[in-house]
Amino acid sequence: MSAAEKYDVFQAIADPTRREVLHLLAAKERSIAEITSHFNMSRTAIAKHLHVLADAELVSGTKVGREKIYSLQPEPLTELKQWLSFYEQFWNNKLTKLKYVVENQFEKDKE
Amino acid sequence: MSAAEKYDVFQAIADPTRREVLHLLAAKERSIAEITSHFNMSRTAIAKHLHVLADAELVSGTKVGREKIYSLQPEPLTELKQWLSFYEQFWNNKLTKLKYVVENQFEKDKE
DNA sequence: ATTATATGAAACCAGATGGTTCTATGTCAA
DNA sequence: TTGACATAGAACCATCTGGTTTCATATAAT
Incomplete structure (x- = not known):
């Protein structure tokens, strides 16, 4: 997953979970674990959604210590x-x- | 296919072919055959896309003689x-x- | 040093998606 | 009424998608 340019904005926002993730990141930057805590699915599943969003450049993540912090990129x-x-x-x-x-x-x- | 409420707007516009269909219908009403002539795929495939769009209520189709004429519903x-x-x-x-x-x-x- | 935490990544799976071909039905035209 | 046209619908298929579980790795804390 997360091959460059595989997902565009239209595909990225087609999934309701991903739209929720975007909404969460609109409020503030969050780690994967923190985002996952808002959903009823595995961390791995959320990580995949984040990859899709990152592929569409709607979010970006940077490692801070052992956490990866994602933030919204609305452009x-x-x-x-x-x-x-x-x-x-x-x-x-x-x-x-x-x-x-x-x-x-x-x-x-x-x- | 075409069960009520199966597809929402976000899903409907996620597919590039469907976005092209919408663009064609923005210009004028068209029959399935007419729409198909703009693509490199079967009439059946286009009909399926139209079902998805209709499910999201982005288009509506009415039978006129033996043709089915689709038109844009942008609401x-x-x-x-x-x-x-x-x-x-x-x-x-x-x-x-x-x-x-x-x-x-x-x-x-x-x- | 050891253990707990946070993430990464691979393998796997069921169901959805986007396409095909084939057959059936209804309508227009000669 | 016969044939051509426009669509409908079923069956089928490969690939994508959205989820899982499992294992590995890096960092933090004791």
Whole structure:
């Protein structure tokens, strides 16, 4: 596992456990053991998830003594944001249309 | 396949082929055959991807004659946007910090 | 020095995923 | 009504994924 560039941001955040890990790391840096304590699965499983996240460069880990401390690296999420921004026009349009319909109906009701 | 709620937005967009399909449907409604013509894989494979997307409610399909026409339903992407918005503060902070460091260094250089 | 702690890494496993081919069904056109 | 077209669905397959257990190694503490 953890071959360079094997996982991209989209794959990395597809798993709910990994999203939880990101959320934990958003609060503060944590060791693998500390992260594991929040889940109902083995340390090894969490370590694998961390490898995937590190592969997508969403986290980075540095050894401190015998611990490995992971921290959030949110930059790759900008790729996701860019991807999303393309679609915002569509749901904005839909909401605008909906708003128009609703308001029009409202006007009609008052007649 | 296509059991209700089996796939969420995060999983649906994890696959690059599915993201391409979404992009195609953003331009206009299309039949399965039409979508397939843009890829180097079987119609059945594309149909499966469409089922996943439909399960996540990112697309919807209606039968018209012997064709099934799929169209984009961007609303579920708002969930993704909300998820993302939580992390925006972090990368904004990082950029702010970086800006601060760079500018500070610049000032020091002038001394 | 010995022991406990924290992680790394390998081997293994079941189920999910992404693709295929083949067959069946419904619709349009001649 | 016959044939071509568009899709549906089943069966199958290889690989990936997300988990496990086990063993090894490095550091900390007594």
